[in-house]
């Protein structure tokens with residue numbers, strides 16, 4: 001099988017690259033340098049050249065809370081255009097199955113918990129990331145439309161917050177774990193306070209990129225339903241931003257100078273996801289413990305400081 005992976009140079013894409021040698025399939029990883037997915041005829045040229053039979057669609061304009069709040073037009077327009085172009089080409093080039101990536105932050109903000117797959121369109125998302133969230137919701141609508149009109153096997157998976165090696169460590173645009181790893185590293189280096197944004201009270205579920213990579217390949221090869229599926233650790237593994245910050249500070253042996261700057265937004269308080277559908281279908285999947293995942297991410301960051309995204 002020839003499997004095209006869009007977003008192949010990113011956090012999840014690199015997680016996939018680190019495990020594909022275990023599978024007897026041909027994977028083609030593309031990043032924006034290989035093909036700008038914002039330009040339809042570039043995407044058509046890519047599909048003409050590669051003629052993939054399966055596609056894992058990860059490419060997106062991605063970022064943490066503050067990037068989502070400050071770049072809403074980019075988040076909406078780039079994701080809408082990328083998704084339109086990729087699925088259109090998947091249909092036109094008769095791709096047998098597509099797995100596209102949504103996010104639990106696109107679920108309704110005012111909801112009951114835990115969130116399950118049926119609740120995706122039951123109300124507006126949190127205002128901090130509504131532009132990104134609606135663009136991603138439309139990716140599910142577009143996938144379902146191809147299913148219903150043409151019988152295309154275009155499905156979506158819904159991960160929670162992801163972290164791991166090859167993440168984006170930009171101080172402004174990153175998600176919380178890479179941002180705090182970078183900030184604690186610099187704070188220790190310059191003997192300055194380790195500033196955590198907000199109150200530290202919000203709660204999140206975090207999945208390690210290599211775990212998600214395994215689950216995405218499982219979704220492509222083993223999961224035969226058309227409906228979207230949440231890919232997440234269990235509810236009990238939800239953790240506060242404060243605990244994450246203290247875990248990172250402990251790894252850097254820099255625990256005595258943490259400051260919570262409440263002038264920054266907390267964003268959504270929580271988005272507790274129900275992973276029971278996944279656990280019913282894949283009961284013996286082993287998730288990486290967050291302490292180990294964070295240790296690996298910090299070790300990778302320090303070893304690749306000069307070349308990593310930051």
Ligand code: NAP
Pocket residue numbers: 006007008009010011012013030031032033035036037038057058059060061062063082101102103104159160161162163167168175
């Ligand atoms: P990432 O590290 O930012 O990587 C994004 C990928 O998309 C990169 O390979 C990038 O290529 C590619 N890309 C962006 N714009 C492109 C364009 N115009 N043309 C071609 N390629 C383009 O993101 P990630 O964290 O791996 O996210 C992967 C998927 O998971 C996304 O769909 C995201 O929405 C979803 N997700 C992420 C999280 C999270 O916490 N990170 C949580 C839930 C869901 P270059 O690097 O070459 O520019």
Ligand code: GFB
Pocket residue numbers: 063064065066068103104105106128129132160161162173174175176177179180183195196197198202204241264265266267268
């Ligand atoms: O990971 P994060 O940026 O995204 O932030 P969300 C999580 C929480 O960490 C928020 C706090 O409560 C932040 O206030 N935080 C503390 C920090 N210090 C920092 C810091 O230095 N940087 C960052 N970024 N946060 C995103 C959505 O929401 O979730 C995206 O906006 C995407 O669209 C992503 O879906 C998975 O979890 O709040």
